[in-house]
Amino acid sequence: MGRLSDRVIIVTGGASGLGEGIVRRAASEGGRVIIADLHGEKAEALAADLRAEGQEAMGVAVDVAERAQVIAMVEAVTGRFGGVDVLFNNAGFNKPVPFMDVDETNFNGIMRVNAFGVLVGMQEVGRHMKERGRGGKIINTASIAGRQGYAEFAPYCASKAAVISLTQAAAREFAPHKITVNGIAPGVVVTPLWDGLERDMIEKGVIREMGEFINSFSAGILMGRPATPADLAGIATFLASADSDYMTGQIIMCDGGMVLV
Protein backbone atom coordinates (compact mmCIF):
# COMPACT_ATOMS: atom_id res chain seq x y z
CA MET A 1 0.00 0.00 0.00
CA GLY A 2 1.39 3.40 -0.99
CA ARG A 3 0.76 6.68 0.81
CA LEU A 4 -1.63 7.76 -1.97
CA SER A 5 -3.35 4.43 -2.59
CA ASP A 6 -6.45 4.80 -4.76
CA ARG A 7 -6.45 8.60 -4.56
CA VAL A 8 -7.50 10.22 -7.82
CA ILE A 9 -4.92 12.91 -8.49
CA ILE A 10 -4.95 15.54 -11.22
CA VAL A 11 -1.61 17.18 -12.03
CA THR A 12 -1.79 20.18 -14.36
CA GLY A 13 1.35 20.77 -16.38
CA GLY A 14 1.95 17.11 -15.62
CA ALA A 15 3.58 16.22 -18.94
CA SER A 16 6.94 17.89 -18.20
CA GLY A 17 9.45 18.87 -15.53
CA LEU A 18 8.17 19.28 -12.00
CA GLY A 19 4.69 18.05 -12.91
CA GLU A 20 6.09 14.86 -14.44
CA GLY A 21 8.09 14.27 -11.25
CA ILE A 22 4.92 14.67 -9.17
CA VAL A 23 2.98 12.36 -11.50
CA ARG A 24 5.61 9.63 -11.40
CA ARG A 25 5.94 9.72 -7.60
CA ALA A 26 2.16 9.87 -7.07
CA ALA A 27 1.67 6.85 -9.33
CA SER A 28 4.42 4.93 -7.51
CA GLU A 29 2.60 5.70 -4.23
CA GLY A 30 -0.56 4.04 -5.56
CA GLY A 31 -2.35 7.15 -6.85
CA ARG A 32 -4.52 7.11 -9.95
CA VAL A 33 -3.05 9.99 -11.91
CA ILE A 34 -4.48 12.33 -14.49
CA ILE A 35 -1.87 14.18 -16.50
CA ALA A 36 -3.54 17.42 -17.58
CA ASP A 37 -1.48 19.49 -19.97
CA LEU A 38 -1.68 21.92 -22.86
CA HIS A 39 0.24 19.26 -24.78
CA GLY A 40 -2.31 16.46 -24.84
CA GLU A 41 -0.09 14.10 -26.83
CA LYS A 42 2.75 14.35 -24.32
CA ALA A 43 0.26 13.87 -21.48
CA GLU A 44 -1.16 10.75 -23.10
CA ALA A 45 2.34 9.40 -23.86
CA LEU A 46 3.31 9.67 -20.19
CA ALA A 47 0.00 8.08 -19.17
CA ALA A 48 0.65 5.18 -21.58
CA ASP A 49 4.14 4.79 -20.10
CA LEU A 50 2.71 4.49 -16.60
CA ARG A 51 -0.05 2.11 -17.67
CA ALA A 52 2.63 -0.12 -19.23
CA GLU A 53 4.20 -0.26 -15.75
CA GLY A 54 0.86 -1.39 -14.32
CA GLN A 55 -0.24 1.97 -12.91
CA GLU A 56 -3.54 3.74 -13.49
CA ALA A 57 -3.11 6.89 -15.54
CA MET A 58 -4.97 9.08 -18.00
CA GLY A 59 -3.83 11.98 -20.18
CA VAL A 60 -6.03 15.01 -20.84
CA ALA A 61 -5.44 18.02 -23.11
CA VAL A 62 -6.43 21.18 -21.26
CA ASP A 63 -5.62 24.86 -21.12
CA VAL A 64 -5.89 25.60 -17.40
CA ALA A 65 -7.02 29.19 -18.04
CA GLU A 66 -10.02 28.14 -20.17
CA ARG A 67 -12.87 27.45 -17.77
CA ALA A 68 -14.92 25.36 -20.24
CA GLN A 69 -11.92 23.08 -20.80
CA VAL A 70 -11.32 22.71 -17.06
CA ILE A 71 -15.00 21.83 -16.49
CA ALA A 72 -14.81 19.25 -19.30
CA MET A 73 -11.69 17.78 -17.69
CA VAL A 74 -13.41 17.44 -14.30
CA GLU A 75 -16.36 15.73 -16.00
CA ALA A 76 -14.08 13.34 -17.90
CA VAL A 77 -12.16 12.44 -14.74
CA THR A 78 -15.23 11.96 -12.56
CA GLY A 79 -16.82 9.92 -15.36
CA ARG A 80 -13.88 7.57 -15.41
CA PHE A 81 -12.70 7.48 -11.78
CA GLY A 82 -15.80 8.53 -9.82
CA GLY A 83 -14.32 11.68 -8.27
CA VAL A 84 -11.22 13.79 -7.67
CA ASP A 85 -9.31 13.60 -4.37
CA VAL A 86 -6.27 15.74 -5.12
CA LEU A 87 -5.54 18.60 -7.50
CA PHE A 88 -2.02 19.84 -8.21
CA ASN A 89 -2.27 23.25 -9.88
CA ASN A 90 1.21 23.10 -11.30
CA ALA A 91 0.98 24.37 -14.90
CA GLY A 92 2.86 27.58 -15.48
CA PHE A 93 5.52 29.31 -17.54
CA ASN A 94 8.01 32.13 -17.40
CA LYS A 95 9.23 34.54 -20.04
CA PRO A 96 11.90 37.07 -19.13
CA VAL A 97 11.15 40.71 -19.90
CA PRO A 98 13.11 43.78 -18.75
CA PHE A 99 11.16 45.60 -16.04
CA MET A 100 10.68 48.74 -18.16
CA ASP A 101 9.31 46.67 -21.06
CA VAL A 102 6.49 45.05 -19.08
CA ASP A 103 3.19 45.88 -20.78
CA GLU A 104 -0.44 44.72 -20.84
CA THR A 105 0.30 41.87 -23.23
CA ASN A 106 3.24 40.17 -21.53
CA PHE A 107 1.88 40.89 -18.01
CA ASN A 108 -1.59 39.53 -18.73
CA GLY A 109 -0.22 36.56 -20.70
CA ILE A 110 1.66 35.21 -17.67
CA MET A 111 -1.03 36.17 -15.15
CA ARG A 112 -3.65 34.38 -17.25
CA VAL A 113 -2.00 30.98 -16.95
CA ASN A 114 0.00 31.16 -13.71
CA ALA A 115 -2.56 32.99 -11.55
CA PHE A 116 -6.00 32.87 -13.21
CA GLY A 117 -5.45 29.25 -14.25
CA VAL A 118 -4.81 28.34 -10.61
CA LEU A 119 -7.98 30.17 -9.54
CA VAL A 120 -10.11 28.38 -12.14
CA GLY A 121 -8.67 24.99 -11.19
CA MET A 122 -9.41 25.59 -7.51
CA GLN A 123 -12.95 26.80 -8.26
CA GLU A 124 -13.96 24.00 -10.61
CA VAL A 125 -12.30 21.09 -8.78
CA GLY A 126 -13.23 22.68 -5.43
CA ARG A 127 -16.86 22.87 -6.56
CA HIS A 128 -16.78 19.15 -7.37
CA MET A 129 -15.08 18.29 -4.07
CA LYS A 130 -17.65 20.32 -2.10
CA GLU A 131 -20.57 18.62 -3.86
CA ARG A 132 -19.04 15.18 -3.37
CA GLY A 133 -18.61 15.85 0.35
CA ARG A 134 -15.50 13.75 0.95
CA GLY A 135 -12.99 16.55 1.43
CA GLY A 136 -9.91 16.83 -0.71
CA LYS A 137 -6.52 18.38 -1.22
CA ILE A 138 -5.41 21.19 -3.48
CA ILE A 139 -1.72 21.93 -3.92
CA ASN A 140 -0.50 24.93 -5.90
CA THR A 141 2.97 25.42 -7.34
CA ALA A 142 4.18 28.84 -6.24
CA SER A 143 7.86 29.87 -6.40
CA ILE A 144 10.59 31.73 -4.57
CA ALA A 145 9.69 34.40 -7.15
CA GLY A 146 6.45 34.90 -5.23
CA ARG A 147 8.47 35.74 -2.12
CA GLN A 148 11.21 37.82 -3.73
CA GLY A 149 11.06 40.05 -6.82
CA TYR A 150 13.45 39.75 -9.76
CA ALA A 151 13.71 42.68 -12.21
CA GLU A 152 13.80 40.47 -15.30
CA PHE A 153 10.77 38.41 -14.24
CA ALA A 154 8.30 40.98 -12.85
CA PRO A 155 5.10 39.48 -14.36
CA TYR A 156 6.17 35.99 -13.26
CA CYS A 157 6.92 37.22 -9.72
CA ALA A 158 3.53 38.93 -9.56
CA SER A 159 1.83 35.75 -10.78
CA LYS A 160 3.53 33.61 -8.14
CA ALA A 161 2.75 36.11 -5.35
CA ALA A 162 -0.84 35.80 -6.59
CA VAL A 163 -0.61 32.01 -6.24
CA ILE A 164 0.38 32.46 -2.59
CA SER A 165 -2.55 34.83 -1.92
CA LEU A 166 -5.01 32.63 -3.80
CA THR A 167 -3.83 29.63 -1.76
CA GLN A 168 -4.63 31.49 1.47
CA ALA A 169 -8.01 32.73 0.20
CA ALA A 170 -9.03 29.26 -0.98
CA ALA A 171 -7.90 27.67 2.29
CA ARG A 172 -10.44 29.87 4.09
CA GLU A 173 -13.15 29.18 1.49
CA PHE A 174 -12.79 25.41 1.51
CA ALA A 175 -11.86 24.59 5.14
CA PRO A 176 -15.52 23.99 6.18
CA HIS A 177 -15.62 21.26 3.52
CA LYS A 178 -12.47 19.50 4.76
CA ILE A 179 -10.60 20.55 1.65
CA THR A 180 -7.07 21.71 2.43
CA VAL A 181 -5.18 24.12 0.18
CA ASN A 182 -1.40 24.42 0.36
CA GLY A 183 1.46 25.31 -1.92
CA ILE A 184 5.04 24.45 -2.74
CA ALA A 185 7.57 27.18 -3.52
CA PRO A 186 10.52 25.72 -5.41
CA GLY A 187 13.70 27.65 -6.12
CA VAL A 188 15.65 26.58 -9.21
CA VAL A 189 14.57 23.22 -10.61
CA VAL A 190 16.29 21.76 -13.66
CA THR A 191 13.40 21.37 -16.11
CA PRO A 192 12.66 22.29 -19.75
CA LEU A 193 11.39 25.67 -18.44
CA TRP A 194 15.03 26.70 -18.01
CA ASP A 195 15.94 25.71 -21.59
CA GLY A 196 13.43 28.32 -22.75
CA LEU A 197 14.81 30.92 -20.35
CA GLU A 198 18.39 30.25 -21.51
CA ARG A 199 17.36 30.68 -25.17
CA ASP A 200 15.53 33.93 -24.35
CA MET A 201 18.56 35.27 -22.47
CA ILE A 202 20.92 34.37 -25.36
CA GLU A 203 18.56 36.18 -27.74
CA LYS A 204 18.62 39.26 -25.48
CA GLY A 205 22.45 39.14 -25.34
CA VAL A 206 22.44 38.69 -21.54
CA ILE A 207 24.37 35.38 -21.75
CA ARG A 208 26.32 33.63 -24.49
CA GLU A 209 25.88 29.90 -23.84
CA MET A 210 23.11 27.54 -22.75
CA GLY A 211 23.47 26.82 -19.04
CA GLU A 212 25.06 30.14 -18.12
CA PHE A 213 21.86 31.63 -16.74
CA ILE A 214 20.83 28.72 -14.53
CA ASN A 215 24.39 28.47 -13.21
CA SER A 216 24.57 32.12 -12.20
CA PHE A 217 21.04 32.03 -10.76
CA SER A 218 21.91 28.97 -8.68
CA ALA A 219 25.15 30.39 -7.26
CA GLY A 220 23.68 31.29 -3.85
CA ILE A 221 21.90 28.00 -3.13
CA LEU A 222 23.10 26.74 0.26
CA MET A 223 22.74 23.09 -0.80
CA GLY A 224 25.23 23.82 -3.59
CA ARG A 225 23.09 22.76 -6.54
CA PRO A 226 19.75 23.39 -8.20
CA ALA A 227 16.91 20.93 -7.55
CA THR A 228 15.72 18.09 -9.72
CA PRO A 229 11.97 17.34 -9.94
CA ALA A 230 12.60 14.35 -7.63
CA ASP A 231 13.71 16.76 -4.87
CA LEU A 232 10.17 18.19 -4.80
CA ALA A 233 8.25 14.93 -5.16
CA GLY A 234 8.45 13.97 -1.47
CA ILE A 235 6.84 17.22 -0.31
CA ALA A 236 4.23 16.88 -3.04
CA THR A 237 3.40 13.39 -1.77
CA PHE A 238 3.21 14.64 1.82
CA LEU A 239 0.79 17.41 0.84
CA ALA A 240 -1.40 14.96 -1.11
CA SER A 241 -1.45 12.40 1.71
CA ALA A 242 -3.29 12.10 5.03
CA ASP A 243 -0.06 13.16 6.80
CA SER A 244 -0.84 16.80 6.01
CA ASP A 245 -4.53 16.75 6.98
CA TYR A 246 -4.13 19.36 9.74
CA MET A 247 -2.33 21.84 7.50
CA THR A 248 -3.93 24.43 5.27
CA GLY A 249 -3.14 27.84 3.75
CA GLN A 250 0.60 27.15 3.93
CA ILE A 251 3.42 27.49 1.43
CA ILE A 252 6.39 25.15 1.85
CA MET A 253 9.61 26.63 0.55
CA CYS A 254 11.79 23.95 -1.01
CA ASP A 255 14.70 25.77 -2.62
CA GLY A 256 17.85 24.26 -1.13
CA GLY A 257 18.21 27.31 1.11
CA MET A 258 18.18 29.98 -1.58
CA VAL A 259 15.73 32.55 -0.20
CA LEU A 260 15.57 32.55 3.59
CA VAL A 261 12.17 34.00 4.46
Ligand SMILES: NC(=O)c1ccc[n+]([C@@H]2O[C@H](COP(=O)([O-])OP(=O)(O)OC[C@H]3O[C@@H](n4cnc5c(N)ncnc54)[C@H](O)[C@@H]3O)[C@@H](O)[C@H]2O)c1
Ligand atom coordinates in the same frame (compact mmCIF):
# COMPACT_ATOMS: atom_id res chain seq x y z
N1 LIG B 1 11.74 25.06 -12.97
C1 LIG B 1 11.87 25.91 -11.97
O1 LIG B 1 12.99 26.32 -11.64
C2 LIG B 1 10.67 26.36 -11.21
C3 LIG B 1 10.87 27.06 -10.01
C4 LIG B 1 9.77 27.49 -9.29
C5 LIG B 1 8.49 27.25 -9.74
N2 LIG B 1 8.34 26.58 -10.93
C6 LIG B 1 6.96 26.35 -11.36
O2 LIG B 1 6.77 24.95 -11.50
C7 LIG B 1 5.73 24.71 -12.45
C8 LIG B 1 6.21 23.70 -13.46
O3 LIG B 1 7.32 24.26 -14.15
P1 LIG B 1 8.44 23.36 -14.86
O4 LIG B 1 9.73 23.95 -14.50
O5 LIG B 1 8.18 21.93 -14.63
O6 LIG B 1 8.15 23.77 -16.38
P2 LIG B 1 7.96 22.89 -17.70
O7 LIG B 1 7.97 23.89 -18.81
O8 LIG B 1 8.93 21.76 -17.73
O9 LIG B 1 6.51 22.27 -17.53
C9 LIG B 1 5.35 23.06 -17.50
C10 LIG B 1 4.21 22.28 -18.11
O10 LIG B 1 3.03 23.10 -18.01
C11 LIG B 1 2.32 23.00 -19.23
N3 LIG B 1 1.50 24.20 -19.43
C12 LIG B 1 1.92 25.46 -19.69
N4 LIG B 1 0.87 26.27 -19.86
C13 LIG B 1 -0.24 25.52 -19.68
C14 LIG B 1 -1.64 25.77 -19.74
N5 LIG B 1 -2.10 27.00 -20.04
N6 LIG B 1 -2.49 24.76 -19.50
C15 LIG B 1 -2.03 23.51 -19.23
N7 LIG B 1 -0.73 23.21 -19.19
C16 LIG B 1 0.16 24.19 -19.41
C17 LIG B 1 3.39 22.86 -20.29
O11 LIG B 1 2.86 22.29 -21.48
C18 LIG B 1 4.40 21.97 -19.60
O12 LIG B 1 4.15 20.60 -19.83
C19 LIG B 1 5.37 26.08 -13.05
O13 LIG B 1 4.24 26.61 -12.38
C20 LIG B 1 6.60 26.91 -12.72
O14 LIG B 1 6.31 28.29 -12.66
C21 LIG B 1 9.38 26.12 -11.66
